[in-house]
Amino acid sequence: MLSTRPVSDASPDASRATSFGFESLGSLLAFGALLALLLLAPFSLSGFWATTYDFWPQAIFLLLGAGAALLLAISPDARFGFDATATLLLVFLVWNLVSALTGVYHHDAWLELARIFGAFIVFFAVRALWKPSRALWIVGAWILGMTWICIPALSDFAQTHYPRQAGPFFNTNLFANALAMTLPMALIFPVLLARATKNQVVLTLGALPFLICAFGLIVTSSKGGFLAAIVALFVTITLIFCAKAASIRIFARRNRAVLMVASLIFLLLFGALAAKTIVPRLQSARGSDDNSTMFRAYIWRSTLDMARAKPIFGFGPGAFPHVYPRFARVSYTRSAHQSWLQIAAESGFPALILVLGAVGAALKSGAARLKTRDWPYIAGATGAVCALLVHGCVDSGFQTTSIVILFAVALAILTAREKLEETSSETPPETRKSRLNPWWLGATLLLALGGNQTQKAASGEDVRFRAVEFARNGAPTISSQKMKEAVAIDPTSARLWLTLGRLQAQGGDNGRAALQTAAQLQPSNATNWTNLARLSERAGDAPAAIEKFYARALENDPLNTSILLEHAQFRLASKNRAGYDDLQKIIALRAQPYGLYAPVEQIVDLDFARATLLIAPEFKRKKQSAQLQSLLKIGLADCARARSFVTQNEQMRRETGGEFGQSENDDLETVSAALQVLQTSLK
Structure with a gap:
């Protein structure tokens, strides 16, 4: 057995926290990969591919995840584990698979499905590797992963006084979402450290992540993040009192002066930062004409219309950016700014019910363990889940991989069972079956397939960017050649075919075939039909044929003023x-x-x-x-x-x-x- 030896004078809790109990090299390496993921995910997996088209971090995550899943497959102590939450999540993934098969654009549906699957596999990995002796490391990696990315944001705010810091996230609201989820875990972190060590320096440092993340949240000036954090911390503190009310009262009496001074300092710093960041935004939101609030309200209505149009399987994972314009009441957006409505619109109302059902099952499982020694984990994880539930009502955090990973870890903590360690220690390793775990083997295969497809998308986009640069620098022939290489790498990408057609048309070639391929692959995108209309105009095609292309474009995006303007100019010229x-x-x-x-x-x-x-x-x-x-x-x-x-x-x-x-x-x-x-x- 691979384990560390506790020192002789350590307390039982400390001994328990330092005996890792790895029974195979595979599980040890997989655990290391899990910690590395939690440390690096906030930095590397917080983009929004629907806008940036930066698929490489996602591809690397999936391919390395396949390797970690294979390590778990050969580890006899890494069980997949099924309960109500796990079953509902698996059914949710299967439902998304069917939605992808029946969706309007398969290319992005597969990419989004791979992203969701990769994030939720973390749920099963945490449960497979969970033991009380390792729990502190899992929580610590989560907290440190979010804490270290806050430091540059706070430094930038100190230098520029810019109140909308986003860190490595795509925007400030997503950064705030992740921080709101982290604050409950950071709040209980000192309690976990106190179980493992009595070193006062370490215990003091253990309180820093909460302060850093709290100030990081403030400099985002995110109204939704602020609300989510308040709800999450209220839930966490309430659960802590339910679990340890008597102990808390004794601790508060003994340390009243220290707590009062610390609270006063925190409130003064909080107020100074809030006055320059979140307070002005909250004041502007009080009016009924607040632009951000009203824009979101109309998006939510449009997204609900989209969900009602295909209520069972939706339009397919990842379909929102190109299907939403058909139902829009306001201008274009690439996300619904509402996680739960977007899930319903893309994958159907049953998918939404399944994921919320998994959350409910996890919360119920956690509540049953609130009175056990697991109470800090339950309080923190419950707060983190509540933060996502609240913030998901005002923004689309579910569409960010790092946030879904944190969500998966929180669900795993709520459903993890301490008895896994007891079973592990009582059953001799030699009596266990050494055959490969079929569930982890299946996960390995699916992660590898998803990673391979995402890698193709990443490579194709790399070539596309180079082709565009050649076109800007006045080399149309080379740019067209590069785009042909791109579509050969990723032939199901309508984006690549559309770019090829545009570049060919700009270079004097006939790009009709490429544009038609783009429209066939992605008929829901108005841009594909508009480009065909433009090409037909330049080619002198019959007005009736051109009108058909414009009609398809406006069917998919009826409020697009640019298309309406082009259509008007064409008609007036005719x-x-x-x-x-x-x-x-x-x-x-x-x-x-x-x-x-x-x-x-x-x-x-x-x-x-x-x-x-x-x-x-x-x-x-x-x-x-x-x-x-x-x-x-x-x-x-x-x-x-x-x-x-x-x-x-x-x-x-x-x-x-x-x-x-x-x-x-x-x-x-x-x-x-x-x-x-x-x-x-x-x-």
Whole structure:
């Protein structure tokens, strides 16, 4: 047996905490891999691939996970373990598999399914490796993994006073989500350390992660993260009192002065930071017209409509970014800003019921152990789960791999049984079956398949980025050749085929075949149909054929002002006065939620101003000068705002896939000047 020897004067608890009891090299190595994952996941697995298309961290995670699963498969002491929570999670994964098979775009569905599967395998790994002697290390790795990434964020805030720190996460809200989940675990960490050591220096240092993570949460200025943390800590503290009320009262009486001074210092620091970060955002949220709140409210309604459209299996895992526009009430977003509705929309309401059922089963299992010596773990893990449940109501943390991994660990802690160690110690290793564990072998195969597919996506995207750079540098032939290499690597990616078609068209070649392939692979993406319409226009195809492409595009994204504007220009160029109907739709959207609540207030949609210029002759013909004057004022105001945020507009354009399209601000001064001339002519 691989184990460490406790020192002779150690307490029983300390002895128990230092005897790791590994019965095979495989389980020892797998445990090391688990700790490394918890330490590194917040740094390396906190991106949002639906926007960044950075698949390499995910691919490496899955492939290394396959290796760890194989180590567990050859370890006789690493059991897969089934209970209500485990069964519900497995059924949830199977349901997502069926959803992927019936989804509208298989490529991204497989990537998302692999991501979810990889994260939830951590749940089974923690349970297989769980022993009280190892629990402190698992919790410690989680806490340290989140603590060390807070330090650069706090340092940056101290230097720049920028109140929206995101750390390595895709945005501040996701960073806040992970921190809100970590705070309950950090709160109970000193209790766990006290069981393992009496060293006062170590015990004092054990309180630092809570303080660092708390201040890290404050500098995110996330309203949802703040709410989730309050609920999580309230639940955790309540459970601690339920488990150890008498002991807490005695401790508080003996250390009253120290606790009061520490609390006062913490509150003063908290107040100083909060006054510059979260407080201004909370004050702005009190109004009914708060942009962030209203934008989310309309997204949630649209996501619910999306879920109702296919309530059983949804549109497929990962489908939200390209299916949501069909149901949108406001502008484009790549996530629902609501984890639970997005699960229902992508995988169906049964999938949502299954994952919430797994949470309920885990909480019930944990509650049954609250009065045991496991109470710190139960209190912390329950708080962490509650943090995700609350934050999931206002943002899409479930779509971030590192957050799902922490969620899986919390569920595993709630359902882990101490009797596993007792069984392990009482049963001689030589009497156990040495055959390979079929469940872990199956997990190994699935992780390897998922990692291989994700690696193909990563390699294809790498080549795509290089091809785009060649195109920007004036080498269209080389860029097209590179894109052909990309689609050969990952032939089911509509993104790659779309880029190939665009580059071929820009280089003077016929990109129709590539664009048609993109539309066939991903018929739910309006961009694919819009590009076919553009190509058909340049080729001089019949107007009826072009109209069909625009119709498919607007069917998938009826509120897209850019597509409506292009459609109007095409119609007007074809002497079809129906183009004015498209322009009227754009003008009308200005006063609707789409125009009132932008995803980011600083990002200005100039399509309203462009539509005003195109529709001006129609207003003049109808002698509607007053209405036109009003539209001109709005258009000029939009131009003035856009002029102040040129950099942000360009960045947003690139982040939403506009590498080849016209920059949102390229014609800003031209549009502004034309509006001014038109306004002068009406005086």
